[in-house]
Every structure is written in structure tokens, then in C-alpha cells.
Amino acid sequence: MIDNEKINENTEPEKTYLEEPNEPMALDDARRVKVLSPGMLVFKRFIRNKLAVVGLGIILVMFTFSFLGPLLSPYSQTQVFKGLGQMTKDYASAIYNTELRYTVQEGEKFGAAERAQFLLAMGKNQTDFSVGADSYAYVPLGEGSYLLMKLNPIAEALLGNLRSLTGQALEPALVEAFNTASKNKQEFFSVGGTDYRIIQKGKTSQVATIDDVALATLNVFDAYNKTDEPLVNGYEFKVESTRAITEQKTTFKVQDSTYTLIDEDGLFTVVDAQGANFAEVSNIIVNPLQQSLFLEISFKKAIREAIANREDKVNYTEANGNVVEYVIDRVNTNYYIKTLVPTELIRIYEAPTSEHPLGLDNNGMDVMTRLMYGGRVSLLVGFVVIFIELFIGVIVGGVSGYFGNWVDTSLMRLVDLFNSIPFYPMVLIFGSVMDALEVPPMTRIFLLMAILGLLGWTGVARVVRGQILSLREQDFMVATEATGIRTSRRIFRHLVPNVMPLLIVQATAGLGGIIISEATLGFLGLGVKYPLASWGSIINVASDAYVMTNFWFMWLPAGSLILLTVLGFNFVGDGLRDAFDPKMKR
């Protein structure tokens, strides 16, 4: 009766008087000693330990947080939060045109072969070139524009004698003009408003009429009205406008309409007779990056102006009056026009707000909610694992301790064997096996519990065996034997309950360790997997130094929860150990 306490002298006497009012109580009366049940004793001692009570409080809070929290949380575990954000998107691209564009006059032909020969001739600085039997010539028309002409030989001169090639007789004026021209070594001459050209081919020279065939130009032409596009992209308009630009004229005439040309630093705007904008001429190509997009000509103009002026921002006023900012990004010779487009974005790594008290994580999920669900998994894993450990440990330890002899020896060798297996390497191997086999997240948790349990039961088995070895020699066991109780009942009804206090201590202290192991695995990315969460796997993102540095709310709360929970279990385990162990009496 060492552990029984003296009753409080001030409160108890009343009670005793009521029961036996006449008899005065002796100082050593047995009734003065209040007898408490063993469980009550343990409880009393436990309650007196401040640390243990604090630990119990922590555990209760954690349980409430993890198991009731998710019910109160407005969000679900896998809810991804998205928000409208501004994202720069490539909108259009622009480039200074470096490739000649050909416009062929109606009814004429200027195909790929001719274009190739023309480019070769240009490279060699020849003014003439021929494709097959046809001869061509070109004349520059301003900067980056060339007028391509086909030469039709009408006569041939060998040693000064001009001879018709077409079969028609030659006009005397033409012959005369040819003679004068060849005497003066001119290449061109004209008779009666028609231009002729002399082509030297070896010793013969040919006289040819000139036909304009095509226009090659670096300029691009955009019409303000869609209906005007055929005209603007037609040969005549292009030639006339290019010629006007070259000759620095302000007006030109196409199909009986007069157009005015306005020069804006290399960009030209064509205005029609009514004074309305008609077309744009420029050597900058602006294209939308999406097929479905149509770019307004005024937008193109604005971009061209900006590029010509080397600006990197454009404020373009849309037809409805909105001003949109575009950024021009230059990559080598390309210009990319970007704009901020409202896009639905996943709000990752958002700092804590009142709406999300611990912010949002790398998947745009609410950290607080995930912590609650993660706590469920972490705590459940802890309890299930400890249950597995106790289950195996009690059976092995109990059988081993009770039977002794060879059963004991062989079972203890089994314990030694399991005890010798290095824990982390083994768990890591299991983790990679599960990774390789792509085990689904839920199954993974169950397998994880089984593995942790299988690797950890040896401690329990040892404690149970040691305790039973000493208990089985005691009198009450002799009594069970004498009354003929069957063996399994003797072990599990009479011996094991006596080991219970130690088991409880062992289990409570062990829980902390299991939670840490599970969290460590999660941190290394081998534990619980997305979309499920555990406290360890939530911290996993902090293995990335960038996240660790910039987003404390990603790892600090989860880590603190693990620390607090494990601390709580250790406090309680410690308190229980002291409370169960009579030697530790104060």
C-alpha cells in the first residue's frame, strides 16, 4: 500500500462522523487511508505531471484539428483555386520584309524559274537575264522595288543589217533609230512612243519591244477596305504607287482615280480623292500569330510606326475606345507584339490571406485544408502502424515468453533478424518499388502502414517477452495452471493484461517515432502521394530551395504540426511511464 495516499484531514472527517458518529477515530485507523484503484492511482499521478497534461492537450488539439477541421473547412482537399490573372501572350509578329514579293500583270507569266534567274542576275549585277528562249530585263524602281520586263525580239541585226523576225515589214523610222542608237552604243531607243531595246547576243544584236511583266517589291500593301483589296493588291496600283514613291510625287493615278501619297518616315499612306485613308504601303510585315485573328490595318500601322521609331511599347486605341498596351519584343530580326491577356491562372504559392489563412500551395490548393486532411493521414498511419506492431509483437513476444525453450530461441532469432534490417534503407527501397510499380495513392498508404508495422514490431515483442518471462513464475500463473485454463487463454487473458501498462507506454512513445518516419518518407517524396496529403508530403515542396526561401508558409506550419504532435506523444508517453512505474514516485 505504498502508493495509497493519506486523505485530506480537513474534508474527510465529516463523512466518517456521519457513518459512525459516536466512535472517535484512532490516528492509525485503516479508514483514514483512502484506497484507490490502480487505474485511479495512475491517473492521479499522470494528472499531476504538468508536461504530460500539456502533451495530452496538444494531442487533443491535433485530433480536433485533423478530424473535425475538414468538416468545418469550406474547401475540399483537392480543390484547386484559380483566378483571373494577366498573362503576356504573343499576339502578333512583325518583320522587315527581306523577300521580294512579285505581282504579275494580268495575262503575263513570271514563274519560279524566272524569279530564280532574276535573283541570280541581280546577284551578278546584270540587267538582263534569259529563261529558255525568252529574255528579260529589270529596272530598279526606288529602293527595294524592281520592275520586271519581258523583251520580245522583233528584229535581228547581223553586221548592221536589220531583219524582221515577226514577218512584218520594219518601219523605216525604227531602222533609222536603231542605227543611230547602235552607233552611239545606246541600249534604249524609242520610236513613236514605243520603247525598244537592243540586246547583244554574240555578234548579232536584237531589237526588242519591252513589256512590263511583273513588279518585285519588298513593300507590302494593305487596303483599308476589304472591297478595295483586289485593286490595292493589283499590279497597276502597286506599280503606280511605287513609281510615285520613287519619283517623290504626292499624287498618282490608277484607273481614273487620283490618289494622294503621304510620306510618314518610310511608311506611306495612300489617301483617295475623298480624303479618306485608302491603303498603306510599308516594308514591315505584321502578321497575327493566330490564324483566327484579323489585324486591323490601323493596328498594323501603329505597330509599324513604333518599330520604325524603335519604340518598345504601343498604346493602341481599339475601335470601341479601349486603350490596350502592347509590348514589342525584338528577337534578332523578328518583332513579337505581346499583350496582357486575361487568363485563368492557378494561384500557386499565394501568400496567406483571410480567405486562405496559410496561403495556397504549388498546386493552388488551400494549405490549411490540406494540413487538416494531411493530419488525418499522418495520425491514422501512426495509430494503424502502432496497432500492427502491437498485434505482431504481443503474439510473438507472448508465445515466446510463455513457452520458452526452443520456441523462445527461434522466435527471438526472428526478432534479431528483423531488428538487424536497417530501417531507412529498407523503407526507401520499398518506396522506390512502389514508385516503379505505380501503386495508386490510396493503396500506397495501406502498404506504407504494413511496411512500417512489419519493420517495427520487434521492440514490442522484446518488452512483452521480458515481462512475461518474469510474470509466468508468479503465483497467479500457478493458479491458472491448477484450475486448468487452456494455454491461449492463460497467455492472452492472464499474462498480456499484466503487460498492458508497459505496452501503453511503449505505444505512446512509439507513435511519435512512426509519425516522424512517415513524414520523413513523405519529405523524400517516397511516402504518401498527390492528390492525398500527409504532413510530410506537404513539406516535400520545401526540398526545393526556391520554395523554401520564398514561401515559409509552405513548410513552417506543417513542420510545426509534426513537431508539436510528436512532442505531445512523447510528453504523454513520458508521463505515463512515470505514472505506471512505482519507483518513480515523488
Add this chain to the structure above:
Amino acid sequence: MRNFILRRLFLGLFITFFGAMLVYTVIRSLPSSYVETVARQRATNPLSTKTYQEWLAQLNEVYGLDKGIIPGFLGWVGNALHGNFGDSWHYGIPVIEKFNQVIWYSVIINIITFLVELFIAIPLGIVAATKQYSRTDYAITVFALMGISLPTFFLATILKYVFSIKLGWFDLYGLTGRFFNSMTPLQQAGDIAYHMVLPIVTLMMLSIGGLMRYTRTNMLEVLNSDYIRTARAKGLSEKVVVNKHAFRNTLIPLVSYMSYLLPTMFGGALITETLYQIPGIGFVAYQAIVRGDIPFAMFYTTFQIILTQVSLLIADIMYAVVDPRVRVN
């Protein structure tokens, strides 16, 4: 005594054999992605005359993967007994060579950690025990329990955040600094030592609690024993009682605690080394394991099992050396 040691040795061999077999069984269930990758590489080589399937079969034969688990394991044991642990798949060099390259970093880190730990934990544990339930005792117990309860990765993350990021005193990762190659040998040693500070602090903070509580419990047990009561009854001063009679007897259980140092010292601190990317045996083994490097993982785990067995043997012998009562029994 000799009989005991012989029996213990035999048991150790037995456990090592079956332990290694257990590990081998689990490792073999890893899909052999390494072999498949190599087979694919060789099959796509223009000079190759064999198909992927043929290469796969040949490689499996070389690595003993075509056999069943038991014959495969026996083959591995046969090679291992000749000191041939094969080439590491992940590192591409013989396993033993890689081991020799990295083991000393781990040993140094663990020895320093252990020494610092001893000097802090044992005095504190004794103080806590002699002043049981005092304020000091509570403070020390809470501190010790904090150390035990801290997950390694969380402590390491906090230390890195405070000392590497906020204060900028240490590098986040690695064993050597940026200018390591242009340093004199003395500076290089200093650089390595500097990079070992955070890992050592981490390891120390985690293990100090355990040793402190162990010392406290043992000290309490000793202080409650009869010969201490006798010593006090003789009228010896409390100082003499604690330092001479109690403390020396506390060291007996500590001997067994220290014997566990052996597996840790040569096995490396797997998690801590990984977190700080210190190229010790722990980090190297971690990388090999998660990449399914069977030769290295087998070597490492078997080595660990052997170390544990040896340490148990040493602990038993040391008990007999330190405590005369054990020798009598």
C-alpha cells in the same frame, strides 16, 4: 566467455545471411529499369549485332537477374565472399571503390558529432537526475524531448533558412565551396570543415536528447540503488556520492549506447547527408537506392547488418569488461 563469443558470432553470421536475403528479395522486386536502359542503348548502337531482347537476356545473365531469387542471392553471396560486390549501376565504378571514396566524410562527421554530444549530453543528464523534478530537470527534459521530436528534415530546413538564407553564413548544400579548386590544401580542409558545421549541428541536436535522457534514467536508477544509500549513510559528501559512486556506474549502460555508434558511424546519416548533399556514404547510398542500383544497395544494407551484429557483440564483451557482475554470471 569464449563459448559465448563463438555462439554470438555464429548467430551474427546467421542473421547477416538471412537479413541480406530478405533485403535481396525486396530489391529484386524492383523493375530492373537499369538493365533495360543499358540493353536499349546497346541495341541502338549501330555496331551492335544483337537485338534488344538478346542484350537484355545477356545482361540479365551477367547480373544474375535471370535466375530465381534464391539462386541469384547465393550467386551474390559467393561473389561477396570473394570481396567482389560488382560495379555500381548508378556510379559506374566498383562498389568498393565508391565506398572508399566517400566513407571518411561520414566517419568524420559522426565522430565529431559524437564527441560534442558526449560533452553536452552526459553532464546535463546527470544534472537533471540529481535535481529530479526541479526546474532545471524540466527544462532539460523538455529540451531533450524537443530534440527527439524534431524530424530531421524540419530541423535541417529551419537551420538552412536561418543560417544560410537569412544570415548567409553557410552554403545551402554541398561539402565544398565554389572556389574549392583554387585553394591551398589547408584552405580546402578549412572549407570542408566549414561546410560540415550545419550537418554536425543538425545531427547533434537530434541525438543529444536521446543520450541525455538515457543518462538521466540510468543515473536515477543508480541513485536509487542500495550502495548509494550506503555511501550517503557513511556520511560521504553529495559531491563524492554523485561523482565517484554514481557517475562511474552510470557509464556501464552508456557502453552499450556507444556500441550503437558503430553502425551509425560507418553507415552514415542517410537523411541528414541527403538533406545537405554531403557526399558521404549515406547520401551516396540514398541515391543508389532510389535509383534501383542493386549492387550498391545490397552492399550498403549488408554492411549495415554486419555492423549492427558486430556492435552487439562488442556491447556484450564491453559489458563483461566494464561490469564485474556480468563476468561472474
